[in-house]
Amino acid sequence: xxxxxxxxxxxxxxxxxxxxxxxxxxxxxxxxxxxxxxxxxxxxxxxxxxxxxxxxxxxxxxxxxxxxxxxxxxxxxxxxxxxxxxxxxxxxxxxxxxxxxxxxxxxxxxxxxxx
Amino acid sequence: xxxxxxxxxxxxxxxxxxxxxxxxxxxxxxxxxxxxxxxxxxxxxxxxxxxxxxxxxxxxxxxxxxxxxxxxxxxxxxxxxxxxxxxxxxxxxxxxxxxxxxxxxxxxxxxx
Numbered sequence: 001x002x003x004x005x006x007x008x009x010x011x012x013x014x015x016x017x018x019x020x021x022x023x024x025x026x027x028x029x030x031x032x033x034x035x036x037x038x039x040x041x042x043x044x045x046x047x048x049x050x051x052x053x054x055x056x057x058x059x060x061x062x063x064x065x066x067x068x069x070x071x072x073x074x075x076x077x078x079x080x081x082x083x084x085x086x087x088x089x090x091x092x093x094x095x096x097x098x099x100x101x102x103x104x105x106x107x108x109x110x111x112x113x114x115x
Numbered sequence: 116x117x118x119x120x121x122x123x124x125x126x127x128x129x130x131x132x133x134x135x136x137x138x139x140x141x142x143x144x145x146x147x148x149x150x151x152x153x154x155x156x157x158x159x160x161x162x163x164x165x166x167x168x169x170x171x172x173x174x175x176x177x178x179x180x181x182x183x184x185x186x187x188x189x190x191x192x193x194x195x196x197x198x199x200x201x202x203x204x205x206x207x208x209x210x211x212x213x214x215x216x217x218x219x220x221x222x223x224x225x226x227x
Contacts, residue, residue, distance in 0.1 A: 004157075033214065042203050042217035043158070056213050089156065093215075100145050100207055103160035104215055 002026075004107035006092050012113045013082055021077040021110045025094030032075050033104060034067055035091040043091055049075060082114045120218050121204055127224040134191040136221040138204035139184075145207045147180055147187050148215065152201045161189075161202075194225045 005024040013019050025032050030051050035043035045059040052072045060066075064082075069075040079086055089111050093104040120139050128134055140147070146165045150158040164171045164180045164187065171178045177190040191198055201222050205215040 031213070035217075042219045045214045045216060048213045050213065059214075091158070093158075101163065101165060103148060103163055104158075105160070106150075106158040108157040 004092055004094055004105050006090075006107035006110050008110060009108060010111045010113075012115060015082060015084060015114055017082050019079050019082055019112065021079075021090050021112070023075045023077070023092030023094075023107060025073065025075070025092070026096075026105055027073075028096065029094035029105070030072065030097050031095045031104075032069060033093040033095075034075070034077050035093065037089045037091055037109070046077070079112075082112075084114045087112055087114045121202070121221045123221060124219065125222045125224070127226060128194060130194060130196055130225050130227050132194055134194050134198070134223055134225075136189045136202050136223070138187045138189070138218055140187075140204075140206050140218075141185065142206070142208045142210070144182070145209055147178075148205045148207075149176075149178060149187075149189050150203045150205060150217075152203065152220070158203065191223075196225050196227050199223060199225045 007022045032049040034046040036046055037043045047054055047067050048056040049069045052069055064080045067077045089109040091106055091109045093106045095102045095104045122137050144166050146163055148163045149161045151161055152158045162173050162176055162178050164178050175192045180187045201220045203217050203220045205217045
């Protein structure tokens with residue numbers, strides 16, 4: 001596609017429920033990132049994929065958060081037993097091979113609200 | 116954890132004036148990037164400056180980098196109302212170069 005696509009754009013869920021957030025990166029981009037952004041804050045790094053593997057998952061806050069990218073393209077961020085503190089905008093970004101001196105292209109984000 | 120710290124946190128100026136935002140960081144970096152965000156959703160890349168560069172221009176944007184002070188500045192000249200947005204610096208460290216680490220951002224308001 002022309003850009004990074006994230007679905008859904010908005011998600012409201014009840015506390016304790018499970019949610020999946022999807023990211024479809026730019027075709028050919030091997031690097032994929034997930035970030036979380038709370039109101040008035042900068043994006044907080046969660047996890048980075050290079051191809052199918054999670055090269056750096058140091059930003060995942062706890063074991064309720066998990067992400068996969070089974071075919072090296074689409075990625076899904078999964079949150080179990082959601083809590084109100086998980087409410088935020090979840091941003092996905094991708095970049096082309098040769099990661100270091102390249103820009104990241106961001107999707108429009110999924111606004112997650114846990115009630 | 117956040118590496119970059121922007122200041123000011125908020126800036127309000129009149130249209131036509133220049134806007135300067137600063138970013139400080141803590142570790143040795145490969146590059147520093149500036150992004151813009153409207154309405155709290157997707158970020159748009161503005162400019163990337165490598166650690167061996169000191170200044171870079173793109174249209175009305177001018178970015179400087181001082182690696183000895185671990186700081187960068189973004190200058191927007193002849194500001195327009197459409198420049199109203201949040202601006203973030205992001206760094207790629209030499210260690211852990213895969214991830215971009217963002218600062219808290221500067222909220223810029225251009226008054227017509």
